[in-house]
Amino acid sequence: MARNEEQSRGPVRERALRGRAGRMRGGRGSGRTGAPVRLWGRHAVEAVLVNPDRTIRKLWATRDALAELEGEVPSGLAVDYAQAVDLARLVARDAPHQGIVIECDPLPLLGLDDLEPADPARPIVVLDQVTDPHNVGAILRSAAAFNAAAIVTQDRHSPPESGVVAKAASGALEIVPWLRVVNLSRALEEMEDAGYWRIGLAGEAEASFAEALPAGPVALVLGAEGEGLRHNVAQHCDVLARLPISAAMESLNVSNAAAVALYAIATR
Template identity: 45%
Template sequence: MKKPNFNNNKNQFWLFGNHAVCEALNNDNRIKHQLLVTKNTELNIKLPKTLRKEIVMKEKLDSLLGRDTIHQGIALLVSPLDSLDIEYAYDKKTVLILDQVTDPHNVGAILRSAVAFDIDAVILTDDNSAKESGVLAKSACGALERMPIIRVVNLKRAIEQLKSNDFWCIGFDGDGKRELKDFNFGNKTAIIMGAEGPGMRRLTKEACDEILRISMSPNMESLNVSNATAIALYESYTARISNK
């Protein structure tokens, strides 16, 4: 039996856990290199002809991924997905923009919410944002393979391009003049969320058509960015389905 090769180049990374791996196996756009499973792991999915299942000991996955990683006995070595161009968003209804959100757990959770609430695409900055990783994919629970992702070099320019294509661009800040619940999601909308702590950068905020706030109890100063984003996406989703 051929001994598994556990070396991967810097552009490849390991996905782990049932949801992340199975969604990647079902994604024709995902380049897959190596599949490792433990002896007792069930995998009820048809594999691509170019990929075979390699049986390894649990200790090998623990060593490869980290002893505290919950890998469920399965790991898949992949290449990152290709980023889409900003033009992809022009004819869409609702897009989400993340301004330098770097925590992979937050970005993964946000992608999961974006899929749940029918967001058409997520736009990230090319620098200073979370890159694809096993942690991000695990937090996304399969959503990384389903959500179209656009990476841009200049976020302000991307916002201006969306505005030129009839998008109304709304940012979120605790000092926003209008509450989210009072906003009308009837038109093409770009929802913009800043990094946890610093929030949106100055140029990003200046590019917004409007700054909104999420009403909340004075007992808590702020929300985690993934929680705040989920609230905004839910409000946009309920507005869209009620307008159909």
């Protein structure tokens, strides 16, 4: 452990994260180009339509899908009515577009310095080379459900913002800040300085997750499936902990593990 348990349970320091770990710029690493993105699916599109941080360029929809949307389409936004077969040409192959596709500018780039001071009720989720967009989207959905402050990924070895991520996130892409940093280990150092207790999930860890939980703010650190946390990232955690799963199963899918851990943090 980098700090002892008494320190981890002390008063929260009201110190904002400084963002020295850097934020992704331009197209570096994760495919960020600034080009418009196409998102699809009812919940993903509904969330975009009410997000003031989005610049919407175009909306395609079947009449039935548009009629089922909750809320109204912003005034001035033209809708191109289309058949489902036409929409399929606008998205990834076999994507479940549900009759609606939207094209918009990427979300604004965010870094650690954009976060509010550490809050015990709002953990940060740190993903170490989790590259599957379905997993990242599912983790965003759980993060929104359990009021996480943000997810943090390295600019490289993480998926770009995409329709696949947005569909799996079911609207959470517009709710949970997604911070991309250049150096994940340095970002974890900044989280320590800001008062976060950094818990890395590892199946081989001796401590259980419940034993590792402090009363204060938590940064939950998860690695890629199979490979787990990289050595340097694990070294920047205050403690490694395991979830109490049955011996009949070796591990959980990373998105399932995130959901279980976030629930445990919310109900401690």
